Amino acid sequence: MNFLPKFSHIYVEEELADHPETKRILARFPASHVIFIRRYTDVFNRKKQSFETQMKSQALILAKKHGTLLYEGSPVCHRFGSERFFYTTTALNCMFSCDYCWLKGIYAGAFIVLFVNTEDYFLACKEALKDGPLFLSLSYETDLFPLEEISGHLHRWTEFAKGEETLLAEVRTKSSRTDLLPLFAGHRNLILSWTLSPEEIITACEHFTPSLSKRIHAVNEAIALGCSVRLALDPMIHVPGWKSVYESFLKELSASLEFDGIRDISIGSYRQSDEYQKKMRRRFPDLACAQYPYISESGFSRYRDHREMTQWLKERLRQFVPEEKIFTLPEDL
């Protein structure tokens, strides 16, 4: 017997029953069962959920985000020289499923939560901008590209950001969709950031994601359209023979990627807070990424040779891009 298709069940917070976004989204799924709930956490935070099983038939949860809407960025994330780095969570969880993804350690379940009250996020953002320029990551706990048909978040956020010159907004993705690229074209305060990994790692660990060649095609399209494009060769994954795997990867990038059009590149090896790493190990006993014998440094699980890995990659990248365009994390120096 097969699993039900994605979003065969949609949970909706009672207070959002009449919200126009709820109505728009539900109209897209006439065959889905709609279940009204009080708070999204009643479903999302249930105990003993099976993340792995839920990935086979993800449900959608439509919710309203209360309380804090912008969070200070984590110290293990790239700030790109920005004084004020914040992130926002307009959606929780992802339609892609990467073995190393930190969401597997953070969240109790795999259902996707969409916060529909984007108007409140914009107000919070405007408020924060009063204190000065802001670097804001919009897809910190999701990939917004594959969700766009349902959420419409990219359309609304890019529209908002275009009117806020002191806001530098970044959307990070593994998608190969090119139809959404015009939303970002010609706007220097909108950064499109692609996570690129060696094909071997994509096949083994980045489930449901497009191949490397498809992502490269999308990157080149974005550059041609005049988008501000960032590459994230991050996280590097320590697979057996990682040097030769990443050597071939760089060869493919150098052969097919328009490096001249890249704004900058961030690099970093896998890291995860020790607390979430523990949860990942418990929840995913058969995942090599979860079971790697990491070392703990300042509360984060890392590879023993994380400095060597990132320095090795940086050295090689310098053949294609000037050093000032390559961002590493302070702990990798």
Next chain:
Amino acid sequence: MIFLITALSFEAKPLITHFHLSKQEGSLPVFSAGEITLLVTGSGPMNAASHTAACLSRFELTPSDFLINIGICASLDPGLETKPVLIHKLSDLSSDRDYYPDLLCTSLREEARLLSGAKVFRAEESDLPLPMKDTVYDMEGAAVYHAGSLFFGPHQMRFIKLISDYGRDFPSPKEISALMQEFIPMLEEEIEAMKTQCFALPKETIDTEAVEDLFLPSASMRRQIHQLILYCTLAGISWQECIERCRNEGLLPAENREEGKKRLEELRNELLA
């Protein structure tokens, strides 16, 4: 193990016959054969919760195990026909708590919310805002979920209710048994659906103790060796060859803990290169 949970003996009767279940010894009304265990809780939430918890606590449960609560219910929606409904939300009227079982794989199409109360639902005495669309009523569902959640995740519990009345003209025991009998083919499909939903590979444990001993390890070193070997096994790195070579070269077993530490470091460097 598949746990079928019903409240009433005449709900259970056709299942006992169909699955050739026999009564187990002990104070609980438990019937079993092969992978199926049937529990008859008795009527009402107290019976449902206490019997469910008592029964499940007797077993060494695995991730592939699950429970299905089946039984009759009243419909609060005149539009709902007398056929099985899959429950996507259970509301306990006494505690005002809601429960949500995962519905990831099923053959049933009709779904409803279940209100669980402590008394039999009688339409003429009810203070519920009737009619309630896509809603049914029973006395046990929420209690079974609550007790079951001590043992199972939401993907391991399923609730299927057979509409037997609308709060009046209650069915006779014979009619209830007939409803259950008619439902058995669908129940069998749902058992298959739950087997898919709860499929889990048997957990393979790697016994690394003998290898650990070669290093004269401390407790912390033991954990490190275990984790290293576990990772190598999952990543397809042949750690056994390294250990064998160290043995052949007389590097292992270590003569003391200091040497064991050194050997572990060397092993790590080699395997994680």
